[in-house]
Amino acid sequence: MSGHPARDPLEEVELSSEPVFDGVLLKVRRDRVRLPDGSESGREYIRHPGAVVVVAVLPDGQLLFERQFRYPLRRAFVELPAGKIDAGEDILSCARRELREETGYEADDWRYIGVMHPCIGYSDERIEIFLARGLRHVGHAWDDGEFLEVLTLSLEAAEAAIHAGEITDGKTITALYRTLPFLRPAAA
Numbered sequence: 065m066s067g068h069p070a071r072d073p074l075e076e077v078e079l080s081s082e083p084v085f086d087g088v089l090l091k092v093r094r095d096r097v098r099l100p101d102g103s104e105s106g107r108e109y110i111r112h113p114g115a116v117v118v119v120a121v122l123p124d125g126q127l128l129f130e131r132q133f134r135y136p137l138r139r140a141f142v143e144l145p146a147g148k149i150d151a152g153e154d155i156l157s158c159a160r161r162e163l164r165e166e167t168g169y170e171a172d173d174w175r176y177i178g179v180m181h182p183c184i185g186y187s188d189e190r191i192e193i194f195l196a197r198g199l200r201h202v203g204h205a206w207d208d209g210e211f212l213e214v215l216t217l218s219l220e221a222a223e224a225a226i227h228a229g230e231i232t233d234g235k236t237i238t239a240l241y242r243t244l245p246f247l248r249p250a251a252a
Contacts, residue, residue, distance in 0.1 A: 074100055076107070084108065089148065112189035116159040117146040117235045119177075119243045120169060120196040126216040128167050128199070129236075133211065142215070142225065143233040144240070146191070159194040165205045167214050172198030175246065180238045193239045195246055219247050 076097040085092040091111040099105055120128040133140045147162035149155060156174060164170055177193040206212070217225065222240060225231040240247075 076100070076105075079104065089113070108186070110183075110187040110189070112187050113151065114149040114155075114189065115146055115191045115235075116149060116155055116162055116194060117144050117191050117239045118159050118163050118194045118196050119144060119239050119247070120163055120167065120171060120199055121247070122199050122216060126218055127222055127240075128163075128169065129215050129217055129222070130166055131213040131215060141233050142231050143236045146235060149192075155192045156194070159192070159196070163196060164202065166210075166212060168201050168204035169196075169199045170202050171196035172200075177239070177242050177246075180235065180242070182234050182238075191235050191239075193242055195243050 076099055078095050079098055080096040082094050083091065084094050089112070093109055093111060095107045095109070097105055097107050118128075122128065128145060129142050130145055131140050131142050145163050145166045147158065147166065149158045153161075156176070159174065160170070173196065175195040175197075177195055180191050180193060181189065182191060183189055204214070219240075222231065226237055226240070231237065
């Protein structure tokens, strides 16, 4: 036994990497890679600092959502509270901060659900999913230039909105799906 993990036969190995764009949030890279058959190819992708999304449950069972304008698609979307992880920031600290800043709520009970990768074809972004309960309203603290509406939906109304195409945000759909075992009572 060599002690080395087996290499994935689909792995692409980086040969070189160069920056294409270095923005405030996103960084675009262009790499040269060796493919599994030994040939070479190019890869362009976005580096992202990562984010969190929070499924926040009010004492009455309603879920907190926000309606926010998303410039790339030039429209407002209904989505769960979420935000970018700051450099060196712990993911739970980020989830607490984003919930408070965007919705005005703090939570006593936090559960880490898992991670999702929303754009695997062109970005290394990861979104850490949290479930928050024991909410109390303390007042929002929006960032400069941040405008949103906070709203509540039952789980059933959120699911209906997804199936009707009214909620199309991938992180929201995935986070709700991943938290379903914690949101629905166990079958008798």
